[in-house]
Every structure is written in C-alpha cells, then in structure tokens.
Amino acid sequence: MNIGEAASASGITAKMIRYYESVDLIPPAGRTEAGYRTYDGRDVGTLRFIRRARDFGMPMDRVKLLVGLWQDKDRPSREVKAVALRQVAELEAKIAELTAMKDALAELAGACRGDNRPDCPILRDLADVSSTASHPGAVLRAGMRGQRFVGNGPA
Amino acid sequence: MNIGEAASASGITAKMIRYYESVDLIPPAGRTEAGYRTYDGRDVGTLRFIRRARDFGMPMDRVKLLVGLWQDKDRPSREVKAVALRQVAELEAKIAELTAMKDALAELAGACRGDNRPDCPILRDLADVSSTASHPGAVLRAGMRGQRFVGNGPA
DNA sequence: ATGGGGCTTCCCACCATGGGAAGGTCAACC
DNA sequence: GGTTGACCTTCCCATGGTGGGAAGCCCCAT
Structure with missing residues (x-):
C-alpha cells in the first residue's frame, strides 16, 4: 500500500x-x-x-x-481508564469555561435592543472599568494557560 | 505612560x-x-x-x-448585537462538540473496570473497525474546519 | 516516449502567545 | 559623574496540528 x-x-x-x-x-x-x-x-x-x-x-x-x-497486551485497564478520565476532566473544564463565556455574553446580548439606535449594553460592559473581576475570562486567563487540546477541531 | x-x-x-x-x-x-x-x-x-x-x-x-x-458613536446597536450573537452561536457549537466527545468518552470509561486486568472496552472501541461513523469526531472533522476562535484560552 | 498522477522533501502560513538575545535608555543612588 | 539595575527597543524562534505549494523523481498506461 x-x-x-x-x-x-x-x-x-x-x-x-x-x-x-x-x-x-x-x-x-x-x-x-x-x-x-x-x-x-x-x-x-x-x-x-x-x-x-x-x-x-x-x-x-x-x-x-x-x-x-x-x-502492550499486558497493560492494566486501570491505566487506560486513568488516561480516559483525565481527558474527560479536561473536556469538562473546557466546557465549563466556554459555557461561562457563552452565558455572560448571551445575557449581555439579551439586554441589547438591537435596533438602529447606538445605545448598547454590550459595548458599555466591554468598556466598563469596574467589572473587571467578574468576567468569565478573568478566570480563564488565570487558570488555563497552555491547555490547547481543543483548538480547531481536529480537521 | x-x-x-x-x-x-x-x-x-x-x-x-x-x-x-x-x-x-x-x-x-x-x-x-x-x-x-x-x-x-x-x-x-x-x-x-x-x-x-x-x-x-x-x-x-x-x-x-x-x-x-x-x-463609531453612531453605530446601530443592531450591528453590535449581531456580532455578539454570532459569537454566542459559535460558542454553543463548540460546547456541543466538546460535550459529544466528553459523553462518548465518559461512557466508555464507565464501562472499563479499571483494575489490573488488561481487558479494556476503551481500547476495544478505539481499535474497532466498525464503529467509525458514530464517533463524535466524525462530525467534528466533517463540519468544523478552521473554526479556531477558542484555542488555548486567551492566556 | 510522453503524459498524468502519484510520491518525495522542504519551506511557508496559520493564530496568539511566550521566551530570549543583543543593545539602547532612564532614574536613582553613592 | 559614574555605576547599577530596571526598563525599553527590535528581531528571531517555538508552540500545535494542519494545509498549501514548489521542485523534482517515479510509475503506469496509452
């Protein structure tokens, strides 16, 4: 072949x-x-x-x-399971992050009228000096350095 | 500064x-x-x-x-909202993919005893010639080319 | 023998980020 | 005034998987 x-x-x-x-x-x-x-x-x-x-x-x-x-035909299934569970845990962590982002952004979008007027809570929030700590990404930036493993979707 | x-x-x-x-x-x-x-x-x-x-x-x-x-102080909030909603939609798609992966893998892991014996359904599934189509990533590979946008977690 | 499709290697691009080298600058302290 | 150390500058390199493409060789069928 x-x-x-x-x-x-x-x-x-x-x-x-x-x-x-x-x-x-x-x-x-x-x-x-x-x-x-x-x-x-x-x-x-x-x-x-x-x-x-x-x-x-x-x-x-x-x-x-x-x-x-x-x-390795003699591997203990314990080891395989451990690898799988690590992967599951990382997927869960990633899902939780993305969900936090999504929820926060969806809430903002819900508060925006989406008409012809310029006034927009989304932009107001993004520009807001005070709300730094509560944002989804704050956690993200702090905790998820170099996780990669999802990226593009394998292709 | x-x-x-x-x-x-x-x-x-x-x-x-x-x-x-x-x-x-x-x-x-x-x-x-x-x-x-x-x-x-x-x-x-x-x-x-x-x-x-x-x-x-x-x-x-x-x-x-x-x-x-x-x-642009005169932007219509409609445009801002549209951008936000696009992002929400993409996050949702990504979450759905990761959830599919996670569920499938968690199910396999659940079926593995995780003891000292070598027998393991996780490996059996990964090696299985027949189950190609139903795998989570099949969809992923087919539908998500070049989505990027999540990657590492912004850093 | 010629053409087309396969194979080979090698380099480049992506995206956003970090690391580090080599060298210039600034401020503070003695 | 000189030294020191912290800061700044630019430039190159690496990451991780993947695709694109060029230049050149190989194989088979017509």
Whole structure:
C-alpha cells in the first residue's frame, strides 16, 4: 500500500501520516527501492486508532500514550481508564469555561435592543472599568494557560 | 505612560500590546525621543476593551470589528448585537462538540473496570473497525474546519 | 516516449502567545 | 559623574496540528 491508499483507508491525510512519522507517533514506514513509503493492514489499523483518539480531542502526547498502552497486551485497564478520565476532566473544564463565556455574553446580548439606535449594553460592559473581576475570562486567563487540546477541531 | 505601565493597567502584556500594534488592531503608539512607546488613559481603555472581548473567546477579527463599532458613536446597536450573537452561536457549537466527545468518552470509561486486568472496552472501541461513523469526531472533522476562535484560552 | 498522477522533501502560513538575545535608555543612588 | 539595575527597543524562534505549494523523481498506461 502506498501512502495515498493508507490515507484513504485510515481517514488521515498523507500529509498528516508523514507528520506523525516525523514526530515518532508511528514508527518509520517501510520503503520501496524508489523511496516510496509502504503500509500494510496493521499500519492502517494503528492510524485509525489514532484518528479515533484524536476525535476525542486528545493532544498528541495523550494519543501516543494510549497507542503505547494499546500495543502492550499486558497493560492494566486501570491505566487506560486513568488516561480516559483525565481527558474527560479536561473536556469538562473546557466546557465549563466556554459555557461561562457563552452565558455572560448571551445575557449581555439579551439586554441589547438591537435596533438602529447606538445605545448598547454590550459595548458599555466591554468598556466598563469596574467589572473587571467578574468576567468569565478573568478566570480563564488565570487558570488555563497552555491547555490547547481543543483548538480547531481536529480537521 | 510607558508600555509596562500600560500593560499592568490594562492586563495585557507588553509583548501583546506590541503585537496588537503590529497587526493594526490598535494604532501605532506615540514615541518619546528615545523611541519608547507612550500611552495615555484612553489607550489603556481601548486595551481593556480588547481584553474583555478576548475574554469572550472572540478571534482577533471579531475584536477588531467590535472595537470599530465601539469607536463609531453612531453605530446601530443592531450591528453590535449581531456580532455578539454570532459569537454566542459559535460558542454553543463548540460546547456541543466538546460535550459529544466528553459523553462518548465518559461512557466508555464507565464501562472499563479499571483494575489490573488488561481487558479494556476503551481500547476495544478505539481499535474497532466498525464503529467509525458514530464517533463524535466524525462530525467534528466533517463540519468544523478552521473554526479556531477558542484555542488555548486567551492566556 | 510522453503524459498524468502519484510520491518525495522542504519551506511557508496559520493564530496568539511566550521566551530570549543583543543593545539602547532612564532614574536613582553613592 | 559614574555605576547599577530596571526598563525599553527590535528581531528571531517555538508552540500545535494542519494545509498549501514548489521542485523534482517515479510509475503506469496509452
């Protein structure tokens, strides 16, 4: 199998397969004499596994960890569960943040008439010197440095 | 006011203030003879406004738009509200995605005993060839290309 | 033998942010 | 007046995953 076939079989672009190889998420593929990468069914299985893990919003580190556990037939399920629960906890934290943002902003928007007059509580709030501490992002800025792990939606 | 003072007064790092200037989110600051940037109370107000808008998870584009509306005293509040509601809608979409991920993963984790035995439904699911379509990320991958706008939590 | 589609590597861009180096400036203190 | 240390300047680099694209090689079918 060439990389293109492996890509369509696994749902991961050829570009990303090469990238995963370059960051040691997957071992270097075999090569033909001409230098083309070759893949077999097992490789596609691994790629699919990776795609699924990414679908749960996991960062590469976590995926790598999980692939390792998957390939170790004697892992205790305890370890796998711990990884999964960490991910769940981070997702929950992110959801809570976004919800706080959303609620605060929706409330402001609800208070805005949305007509032709310029007067607007949304802008008033954003410009307001006094309400600094109670804003959703204050917490965010304080507590969530470098969480990444959600970003764009895996693509 | 030097950039450092403006930074602590506004809650935006000096580094980011320079960056915002470089991408034309804010106009170039005045300079002393020695080349130091200078800021006044109005500038700090603008920076604070920007920080608040970012706290709602808005991407730079949206913030820029909002700053423009803020500075135009004759804007119709309709336009401001529309921007806010777009942001709310995107936050809701993101929340829905993350919730789908979280629920699916939590369910799997719930089915895993988490003991010393290797058997684990989480890994079984990730490796499962058949369940491709029903996974949370399938939707994600299909529908959310290039949404960005949440990323790390503004920092 | 020629064309088109695949493969290779390498570089660039995104977005918002932080880190750090190399060098200039300012203010305070002795 | 000189030294010190805190601040400022610009410039480059890294992050994380992903896409885009160029330049060049390879393979197969016509």
